[in-house]
């Protein structure tokens with residue numbers, strides 16, 4: 001499980017501040033930030049893997065279940081703590097299920113948006129796992 005605990009500064013009287021820096025706290029330089037909001041409870045997004053992209057996900061408000069699948073092993077991680085996030089590396093099929101209306105998912109990514117980095121078909125993903133695509137990074 002690739003959870004990362006973030007620094008949490010403050011107290012219950014004045015509130016809290018959490019932060020992270022590229023390279024220093026997450027293992028890549030940040031090239032892109034996006035966030036997903038206004039999602040009704042129960043909706044499941046994602047259903048894809050990335051060829052090369054590394055991402056760090058956190059939920060500053062609400063509750064979202066992240067399901068990760070490396071083609072062999074599956075796991076689920078609950079994001080409901082604003083001072084904790086998860087690293088979603090390349091080669092991981094992932095979905096995000098909203099547990100509470102209007103939960104917010106924030107993401108920083110290691111690269112600019114590129115649709116050709118997505119694998120959106122699960123059979124294609126399993127085939128690439130079997131071929132060892134992510135074991136030979138020099139090939140892509």
Ligand code: T46
Nearest residue numbers: 032034036045046047050055057088094096107112113
């Ligand atoms: C991911 C999970 C966690 C852009 O034009 N620029 C962007 O930076 C992004 C992230 C998306 N888009 C477009 C592509 C689609 O036309 O926005 C549309 C919705 O994207 P998608 O259906 O891929 O959204 P999710 O919520 O399924 O997945 C997103 C990210 O796309 C994906 O990289 O890992 O969040």
